[in-house]
Amino acid sequence: MPSIRPLRYALFALLPLAAHAEEANQSTAEAVFGGGCFWCVEEFFDAVDGVVATTSGFSGGHVENPSYEQVVGGGTGHAEVVKVEYDPSQVDYETLLHVFWRNIDPFVEDRQFCDAGEAYRSAIFTASDEERALAEASRDAVAERFDRVIATEINDFETFYAAEDYHQNYYQENPLRYRFYKSACGREERLEEIWGDEAGGL
Structure with a gap:
């Protein structure tokens, strides 16, 4: 009968790696923001040092696992949002708030820019x-x-639903279409009108 000792030792050797991976996961935090088109929100948060990942999705409504069509059609209560995963040792929540405000129009209700x-x-x-x-x-x-x-709401977070795959990293995966949309929507011009040199927050 072959010895199982080498396999057992190999499994024990992996335990520190698993523990290290768990520690790495615990070293990040998450925050959820709605700032109009989630493609644009992903883009500006991805540029923040210390942000590990961004995910487009929906939150704030009453419909479970909504589709994009349901949400933009209205009636679900959900907003387009981005879940921001970040390393608190590199960037804090206050900094994320600073960047958030300087990338939205805080005065309008139920809209952002052309949407x-x-x-x-x-x-x-x-x-x-x-x-x-x-x-x-x-x-x-x-x-x-x-x-x-x-007009910007502050709500208790309850549930986040990820949007369809084709929405994730849209500004990177479809740069020409994204730039056309962003330009036509007048987002940058309005941000500069409100925030001046602080627009973008970086």
């Missing part, structure tokens, strides 16, 4: 009391700066 409807509302979905406190403080600072009512 209109509840799916395109701007929103911050907070997962803890600390996140909510920071989000509310950042919203109040924006309101004080512009002396205007801020």
Whole structure:
């Protein structure tokens, strides 16, 4: 009968690697933001040092596992959002909020730039009391700066549903179509109008 000792030793040797992988997963945090078209939100968060990954999806509604067509058609309560996975040792939640605000129009309700409807509302979905406190403080600072009512919602995070695969990394996978859409939508011009040199937040 062949010895199983080499296999047993090999399995034990993998345990530290598995533990290290688990530690790596625990070293990241997640945040969820809605800023209109999730293709654009992915793009600006991907440019932030310390952001590990972004995923386009839906949150804030009452329909389980909605499709893109359902969400943009209205009635689901969901907004287009991006789940941001980040390394807190490189970037903190306050910095993500800073970048978020400077990439949206905080004054409009149920729309962002050329996209209109509840799916395109701007929103911050907070997962803890600390996140909510920071989000509310950042919203109040924006309101004080512009002396205007801020339409951006701050909601408790409940569930995130990933969008279809063809929406993920769209700005990278379809650069020509994406650039045409972004230009035609007037996003950059409106951001510069609101935020000036701070537009983009980076």
